Amino acid sequence: MSDVRIVTEADFEDWHRALATGFLEPPVLTPEQLDARRTQFVPGRLLGAFDGGRCVATFRSFAQELTAVGGGLVPADAISNVTVSPTHRRRGLLTRMMRQDLAAAKERGDVVATLIAAEYPIYGRYGFGPATWSTQWTVEVPRAGLDPRWSGPEDGGRIDLVDGEDVRELGPELFERFRRARPGVVSRGELWWRMNTGAVRFRADWTEPFYAVHRAADGEVQGLVAYRSDDTWNGKQPDQTAGVRKLIATTPAAERALWHYLCSIDWITKVDSGFRAPDDLLPYYLPDPRAARITGHADWLWVRILDVVRALEARTYDAVGTLVLDVVDEGGLAGGRFRLEASPEGASCVPADVESPDLTLAVGELGSIWLGGESPLRLATLGRIREEREGAARQADALFRSSGQPWCPDIF
Numbered sequence: 134m135s136d137v138r139i140v141t142e143a144d145f146e147d148w149h150r151a152l153a154t155g156f157l158e159p160p161v162l163t164p165e166q167l168d169a170r171r172t173q174f175v176p177g178r179l180l181g182a183f184d185g186g187r188c189v190a191t192f193r194s195f196a197q198e199l200t201a202v203g204g205g206l207v208p209a210d211a212i213s214n215v216t217v218s219p220t221h222r223r224r225g226l227l228t229r230m231m232r233q234d235l236a237a238a239k240e241r242g243d244v245v246a247t248l249i250a251a252e253y254p255i256y257g258r259y260g261f262g263p264a265t266w267s268t269q270w271t272v273e274v275p276r277a278g279l280d281p282r283w284s285g286p287e288d289g290g291r292i293d294l295v296d297g298e299d300v301r302e303l304g305p306e307l308f309e310r311f312r313r314a315r316p317g318v319v320s321r322g323e324l325w326w327r328m329n330t331g332a333v334r335f336r337a338d339w340t341e342p343f344y345a346v347h348r349a350a351d352g353e354v355q356g357l358v359a360y361r362s363d364d365t366w367n368g369k370q371p372d373q374t375a376g377v378r379k380l381i382a383t384t385p386a387a388e389r390a391l392w393h394y395l396c397s398i399d400w401i402t403k404v405d406s407g408f409r410a411p412d413d414l415l416p417y418y419l420p421d422p423r424a425a426r427i428t429g430h431a432d433w434l435w436v437r438i439l440d441v442v443r444a445l446e447a448r449t450y451d452a453v454g455t456l457v458l459d460v461v462d463e464g465g466l467a468g469g470r471f472r473l474e475a476s477p478e479g480a481s482c483v484p485a486d487v488e489s490p491d492l493t494l495a496v497g498e499l500g501s502i503w504l505g506g507e508s509p510l511r512l513a514t515l516g517r518i519r520e521e522r523e524g525a526a527r528q529a530d531a532l533f534r535s536s537g538q539p540w541c542p543d544i545f
C-alpha cells in the first residue's frame with residue numbers, strides 16, 4: 134500500500150520526476166528547471182504518494198483569491214499538479230490526496246477549492262462543478278472590415294510596446310482593477326508575473342512574447358496584451374497568426390484598441406484570441422463580426438464549495454428574493470439546509486435545518502451556479518437540481534445570474 138504524505142524539500146526532485154511522468158513530459162529536469170520550480174514550494178501544500186521509496190503520485194495546492202459576483206474576493210484552495218503514475222492508477226490514490234487536501238482547506242477556512250480539469254469526468258465525484266467556461270476565436274483579419282490605415286486609437290489613447298520588466302511593474306496594479314469587475318478571475322501573485330514574463334522559467338522552451346499596453350488619454354494604463362507570432366509564410370506571402378496569450382482591459386475602449394492593434398499588424402492574417410469569456414465582445418469590435426470564428430469552447434474553472442454560508446454571502450444577486458436550499462455533500466464538508474436572503478446589495482445566509490427546502494441540489498451543482506455561469510433552470514430541466522416548490526428554479530435563475538459571464542483568464 135502506497136504511503137500518502139506531505140512532501141518535504143528532500144522529496145522535491147523525486148516528486149517532480151513523478152509529476153513529469155504523470156503529465157507525459159520528459160521525466161528528468163535540469164538543475165535550472167528544478168531551481169525555478171523550487172520558487173513554488175510552500176511547506177505543507179505538496180502531497181505525494183510513495184511506494185518502495187519512489188514518488189508515484191503528486192498533488193499541489195496553494196492560496197488563491199477568487200472574485201465572486203459583485204467583486205468580492207473569497208479565499209480559495211487552488212489545486213494543481215495532480216498526477217498518479219500509470220503503474221499506480223485506479224487504486225484510490227487521487228481520492229486519498231484529495232480528501233486530505235480538502236479537509237485541510239476546510240480547516241484553514243478557505244471558502245472554495247478551485248482547479249482546471251484536464252478531463253471532465255475526474256472531479257465531480259469530489260464535489261466540484263464546472264463554474265466558468267471559455268471560448269476561443271480565430272479572426273480572419275482580411276474579412277474583418279477594419280480600416281487598413283488604422284495606426285492607433287482615435288480617442289487620445291495610445292498603444293506602447295513594453296518589455297517583460299515593465300509588465301512586472303505595471304501589470305499587478307492594472308490586474309487589481311481588472312479582477313474586481315469580473316467574477317471567476319483568480320489572483321496573480323508576484324510569482325505569476327515572474328513566470329509569465331520569463332523571469333522564472335519552468336520549461337526549456339520559453340520564448341519571449343511581445344507585450345503591448347493601452348494608455349488612456351490621461352496616461353492611465355487600461356489594457357495589456359501578450360502575444361506571439363507563428364512565423365508562417367505561404368510561399369512568398371506572409372501569412373502569420375498572432376496568438377494571444379493574455380489580454381486584459383479595464384475599459385471597452387482599451388479592449389477594442391488592443392484587438393484593433395493585433396488585427397492591424399503587418400504580416401498578420403489571423404488572430405487567435407486565446408481563452409476568452411463566452412460573452413467576450415471581440416466579434417462586435419469588428420465591423421464584420423463573422424470574421425471571428427469560434428474555434429473552441431469548453432468548461433474551464435471548476436469550483437468546490439467548502440463553506441456555503443460564506444460563499445453565498447460573498448456575492449451579490451440580480452434581484453431580491455428568499456430561497457431555502459438543501460445542499461447535499463457526499464464529501465461531508467459543506468452540506469446542510471440554508472436560507473438565503475438575496476439582494477443586489479448582498480445577502481444573508483443562515484442554517485435553516487427545520488424549514489422546508491425550495492430546491493435540493495448537490496454541492497457540485499451549487500459550485501456551477503454560484504458564479505452565475507450556469508443556469509439553475511437548465512440544471513433543473515436536466516434533473517440535476519430538484520425543485521421542491523414550483524417556480525423555485527426560475528426564481529433561483531433570476532437571483533443567481535451574473536450580468537457579465539464569469540471568466541477565469543488564467544490556467545494553473
Ligand SMILES: CC(=O)SCCNC(=O)CCNC(=O)[C@H](O)C(C)(C)COP(=O)(O)OP(=O)(O)OC[C@H]1O[C@@H](n2cnc3c(N)ncnc32)[C@H](O)[C@@H]1OP(=O)(O)O
Pocket residue numbers: 155156212213214215216217218221222223224225226227228229248249250251252254255258
Ligand atoms: C487539477 C489538475 O491537475 S488536472 C490533471 C489531472 N491529471 C491527469 O490528467 C494526468 C493523467 N491522469 C492521472 O494522473 C490519474 O489518472 C488521475 C490523477 C486523473 C486519477 O488518479 P487515480 O489515482 O487513478 O484516481 P482514483 O483511483 O482515486 O480514482 C477515483 C475514481 O475516479 C475515477 N477516475 C479517475 N480518473 C479518471 C479519468 N481520467 N476518467 C474517468 N474516471 C476517472 C476512477 O475510476 C475512480 O472511480 P470510482 O470511484 O467509481 O472507482
